[in-house]
Amino acid sequence: MNEQPKINFDDSKAALFAEHMVDVLNNASLALMTSIGHRTGLFDALASFPIATSAALAERADLAERYVREWLGVMVTSRVVEFDPHAKTYALPPEHAAFLTTAAKPDNMAVTCQFIGVMASVEEEMVARFRDGAGTHYHDYCRFHEVMAEDSAQLVVSALMDHILPLEPGLIARLQGGIDVLDVGCGAGRAMMKLARAFPASRFTGVDLCEDAFVETQVEAARSNLSNLRFLAQDLSQVTSLGKFDLITAFDAVHDQKDPQGLLDLVHNSLAEGGLFLMQDIGGSRDLQTNIENPFAPLLYSLSLMHCTPVSIGQGGPGLGAMWGIETAQEYLERAGFGQIETHTLPHDPLNAYFLAHL
Ligand SMILES: C[S@@+](CC[C@H](N)C(=O)[O-])C[C@H]1O[C@@H](n2cnc3c(N)ncnc32)[C@H](O)[C@@H]1O
Known part of the structure; x- marks a missing residue:
């Protein structure tokens, strides 16, 4: 025995x-x-x-x-x-x-606590998804777009002028002069709204799969006669051309796509000569062992598990998850054809990494 x-x-x-x-x-x-x-x-x-x-x-x-x-x-x-x-x-x-x-604001952590309720709203759904391996859809979540918009408004949108845009020397001057800007996976579109107000000579487009995410901002823009801002409801995995833009942004909107590499290829092909891609994404590592030292890791893996991974799988995507890691993001950007890629972290934002990718 x-x-x-x-x-x-x-x-x-x-x-x-x-x-x-x-x-x-x-x-x-x-x-x-x-x-x-x-x-x-x-x-x-x-x-x-x-x-x-x-x-x-x-x-x-x-x-x-x-x-x-x-x-x-x-x-x-x-x-x-x-x-x-x-x-x-x-x-x-x-x-x-x-x-x-x-x-x-921007240190109001009660805003981020709202994600606990958002995650709990799909607990039943996710228990079933663990068994069948299928994904979720944006409409399965209670208040996802609303909470996402409030969280990124304080962490990202409020830091655009003082911290994020200055990462690229000369970018503010170019926006003042008048350029074409596209935000992919714009959600509520508050970043574009802020920039459209600050830079009236430039033209701004926000694209998102979910019209309900940006409809309120769209109404507000029309009410304020902001003629340099428009929103489009589009599945970016079905688009082959978006036109040409001088600046393309993606705020926390690549890893949970149906086709993250395809989106980066599309972004690369949609940049005009001298164009810049500015991408903010979760600043984790793809290496679990490295993330043990990240004080936000349990929260980030939970958000990834309950939202980012299943919404990608739900669209037929690979389910990269929020912890795809800075390493994978850099590889994907290189594969898309970007020549010069810089990765930054910002003191005000311990959660994210900021990538500047040039043609
Ligand atoms: C994590 S949210 C970020 C939203 C916004 N950029 C922000 O920072 O608040 C990701 C966004 O990507 C959008 N998205 C996901 N898949 C998409 C697709 N296939 N085409 C267009 N947008 C998509 C979602 O609807 C969602 O608004």
Whole structure:
């Protein structure tokens, strides 16, 4: 009879892991409650009231006091909000408000917490997809485009003028002079909207598969008479030519495509002489071992698993995932024919890498 190998069981390692799992349960709950605090305006209300009772806070935020009090229970026991048990008042320390309120932009981490609810909205779907290997579709997710737009507005759009465009010397001057710009996988199109306002002599086009992602921005642009901005609803995997552009951008929009290499080939073919491709994508590595040191890795792999990978597979794509890695991105850009490729990381954005690819 074969003897089973003896497994050493380390009791103290197990006790530590049990404690870790308690933290996991508490922090996962806190992340969802943080999302609710953001969406209901509770953090902003708390910040505008130095010290408040639950009733005063509920009135300020125009919410039901009973739910506000229970939510405060989460925030106090999680050490986010301070509580005076005698006066029954609550206070949000300014050092915490600096990461949770609208005024905290671009550091408002409550915005990013909304992705927990987005991921949870497809839990049932994904359990089934684990079994059949099929993909998902954008309409399966609750609020994906809305949350994506809010997150990239604070991380990317707000940094365009001061951090991202200056990566390419002379680019701002060219935009001031008047050039043609295309944003592929534009989502809500807020990056194009910001640039169209800042550079009236240039012409901007946003293309996305999902019209519902950009329709609100399109209406806003028409209302503001922004005649240098247009949006097109198009499946980029079905397009062979987009025309010629001086600048093409892709913000977090290559790895989850049906055909990421095909998109980069299309971008390369759509650049005019002297044109530039500016691509922002997740700044991870394709090497799992390297990512162990990335403090955002569990979040990024989760977003990849619950969204980026299955939406690509759902379109018939390879499901590269968000952690395709800087290495793979550079290889794909080279394969598309780009001659000079620079990769940057920016101090304000620890999640992403910024690629400048020239013809
Ligand atoms: C992660 S989102 C990024 C959106 C936006 N660039 C931003 O940063 O907020 C990726 C976008 O790519 C779009 N997309 C995915 N597959 C596409 C396809 N085949 N053709 C056009 N757009 C596509 C999605 O609809 C989605 O809006």
